[in-house]
Amino acid sequence: MTDEFAVEMQDVVKRFTTPEGGILAAVNHVTMQIRDGEFFSLLGPSGCGKTTSLRMIAGFELPTEGKILIHGKDVSQIAPFQRPVNTVFQQYALFPHMTVEQNIGFGLEMKGVSKVERSARVSEALEMVRLPGMEMRKPKQLSGGQQQRIALARALVNKPEVLLLDEPLGALDLKLRKEMQLELKSLQREVGITFIYVTHDQEEALTMSDRIAVMSKGVALQVDKPEAIYERPATKFVADFIGETNFLDGVVRGQTGSTVEVDLPGTGTVYIESSRTFANGQQATVAVRPEKMTLNREISGGNNLTGRVEEVIYIGTDTHYGVRFAGSHKARVREQNVTQGQKALASIGDEAVVSFTRTSPRLLTE
Amino acid sequence: MINWLRRNKSAQGTLLISPTLVFMIGLLIIPLILTLIISFGKRSADGNVIYSFGLHNYIRLLGVSYNCSAGQTVCYDPIYTQILWRSLTLAFNSTVVVILLAYPLAYFIARSHPSRRNTYLFLVLVPLWTNFVIRVYAWMMLLRTQGLINSALAWVADLFGRPFTPLEMLYTPGAVLIGMVYEFLPFMILPIYTSLEKIDGSLYEAAADLGANAVRTFLRVTLPLSAPGMVAGTVLVFIPVMGAFVVSDLLGGKQVILVGNLIQRQFLDARDPTFGSAASLILMALTLVVMFFYTRKFGFGEEIAIT
Ligand SMILES: Nc1ncnc2c1ncn2[C@@H]1O[C@H](COP(=O)(O)OP(=O)(O)O)[C@@H](O)[C@H]1O
Ligand SMILES: [Mg+2]
Numbered sequence: 095m096t097d098e099f100a101v102e103m104q105d106v107v108k109r110f111t112t113p114e115g116g117i118l119a120a121v122n123h124v125t126m127q128i129r130d131g132e133f134f135s136l137l138g139p140s141g142c143g144k145t146t147s148l149r150m151i152a153g154f155e156l157p158t159e160g161k162i163l164i165h166g167k168d169v170s171q172i173a174p175f176q177r178p179v180n181t182v183f184q185q186y187a188l189f190p191h192m193t194v195e196q197n198i199g200f201g202l203e204m205k206g207v208s209k210v211e212r213s214a215r216v217s218e219a220l221e222m223v224r225l226p227g228m229e230m231r232k233p234k235q236l237s238g239g240q241q242q243r244i245a246l247a248r249a250l251v252n253k254p255e256v257l258l259l260d261e262p263l264g265a266l267d268l269k270l271r272k273e274m275q276l277e278l279k280s281l282q283r284e285v286g287i288t289f290i291y292v293t294h295d296q297e298e299a300l301t302m303s304d305r306i307a308v309m310s311k312g313v314a315l316q317v318d319k320p321e322a323i324y325e326r327p328a329t330k331f332v333a334d335f336i337g338e339t340n341f342l343d344g345v346v347r348g349q350t351g352s353t354v355e356v357d358l359p360g361t362g363t364v365y366i367e368s369s370r371t372f373a374n375g376q377q378a379t380v381a382v383r384p385e386k387m388t389l390n391r392e393i394s395g396g397n398n399l400t401g402r403v404e405e406v407i408y409i410g411t412d413t414h415y416g417v418r419f420a421g422s423h424k425a426r427v428r429e430q431n432v433t434q435g436q437k438a439l440a441s442i443g444d445e446a447v448v449s450f451t452r453t454s455p456r457l458l459t460e
Numbered sequence: 461m462i463n464w465l466r467r468n469k470s471a472q473g474t475l476l477i478s479p480t481l482v483f484m485i486g487l488l489i490i491p492l493i494l495t496l497i498i499s500f501g502k503r504s505a506d507g508n509v510i511y512s513f514g515l516h517n518y519i520r521l522l523g524v525s526y527n528c529s530a531g532q533t534v535c536y537d538p539i540y541t542q543i544l545w546r547s548l549t550l551a552f553n554s555t556v557v558v559i560l561l562a563y564p565l566a567y568f569i570a571r572s573h574p575s576r577r578n579t580y581l582f583l584v585l586v587p588l589w590t591n592f593v594i595r596v597y598a599w600m601m602l603l604r605t606q607g608l609i610n611s612a613l614a615w616v617a618d619l620f621g622r623p624f625t626p627l628e629m630l631y632t633p634g635a636v637l638i639g640m641v642y643e644f645l646p647f648m649i650l651p652i653y654t655s656l657e658k659i660d661g662s663l664y665e666a667a668a669d670l671g672a673n674a675v676r677t678f679l680r681v682t683l684p685l686s687a688p689g690m691v692a693g694t695v696l697v698f699i700p701v702m703g704a705f706v707v708s709d710l711l712g713g714k715q716v717i718l719v720g721n722l723i724q725r726q727f728l729d730a731r732d733p734t735f736g737s738a739a740s741l742i743l744m745a746l747t748l749v750v751m752f753f754y755t756r757k758f759g760f761g762e763e764i765a766i767t
Contacts, residue, residue: 183662
């Protein structure tokens, strides 16, 4: 229990035989460490292996290769009912023939907790999810949001070492989902249990998580804090999946210290600060967030590219400008509408200068 | 006319149920009333019905007899109450055995790969393609004193040089039980399978996740959630066994007479339709009473049973 990692996945591979008879690596050499007490999210598009990873931690699937450790103990071959983890299922999986009380008390009953203590802990758990007095209801008599909370209570009442949640808010409407996000986060802080949270919603992951693992095609591309994932995406996929990014493809022409010179063919030359070392002639992509670009406000010592405005979209708080450059590059610039009645900085068809500092882009090669 | 029908929901309803309604009134309600009337009547010397009103047939069924020995005018003759009791216990035993045999099979099918389930269900239904009487004759061939089972046993005994007396299997209550179980097994397998197949797989995982091993998952999740199938199957097995007579006729002979046989004999051999009618109604009443208490406790199998 002294191990600082709640869960470790060591070079884990899970292969499935597909119905067509092929072999599919749903999880492909994933290694990650989830710290004790943190809110950790597995984020990625549908089919990237999030659920499979979670199910291997729960024990519903056994890894084809590699090891899974919970608090330092290898559980790779241990049955689900013997693991110190509990799951909140996507469709809740409440027992339809049992009352709320029997549902929540099920785990305690299996552990042999006495009836008296059980009912006390069940009411406590119901308080925690803010549904006191619901003991005698059947799952069918609850709304989706209430069922979700009961599923949460049923898992948390066992005080697991790790709580696994597979898109638990996926079936709720937007407003309720936003509410539950905050509630889940504060609940997690309160109980101090490690949460591993699966979602395909980047905003949800950014709002709730201490750290995020971004997955694609069975591979964990980047594991980091939300700010780091957003500010310093490791790959084009991550930059694209989390928020919006402009990609300007170019070729490295030289590097002096940390400053890299990149030629954007036809559009111009830019200088980017990067801690990495690039070879001359190497293909590289300049990734810049739209809000880190400005329109018609040249930055001295920064990068200034001239193009033509193709699109102006007013969305209330911001105005988005779509700009096309001489090379086939395109960029979207986001300007905040700070003053009332602010005039558009440019109209469609105008020539305009797009500027960004040397430190704001990421120079990516994969 | 069509438009009027379109607007009028209750007329639509009447139209939809009317074929069944005509059928039910003509072939169920009216015959039932006739049966009731006949059961109060008397048998004439040539085997016809003399319409009158008396409860003598019911009194006779309950064991009151006027053909007594040694100077008694009224005595207790248990023959008919014994037959009723035998039918009741046989229906109960058959249902229990059928559940015990059907459940594991239904479970196996429900748990097998989806691509194979239809094949298994098909195999369950295959015996129903052959006429039932022929299949019961097949059981006679197996169970006879000179039948297949006894021949096989004799051969084995011979192999070990032991003497062998053939087992008396045909014309025993056991043979009738086997026949009933055999006949009604599919009617239990299908509803149990249906309710097992409906159980969401994530419930098994949830149970395992919460610390239940395979046995406890079965007892606390699988069994209660498949109870509706068992209840529906019980209704489908218990009621027909109560009235069955072909199996007991062929496999039970004179040894195992059920209410069904009694009724059949009153109409065909004894030529007393009044007594036969009374017996039919008693059988119906008995079945209804049992099913009434049963369904009051368990429902008709549509609701999820509460543990
Ligand atoms: N039992 C299985 N058999 C075959 N393929 C599976 C199985 N489970 C998942 N997969 C495949 O593995 C991939 C990853 O699935 P999953 O982990 O559910 O993705 P996610 O949860 O990220 O949407 C998908 O392509 C899916 O079709
Ligand atoms: Mg999933």
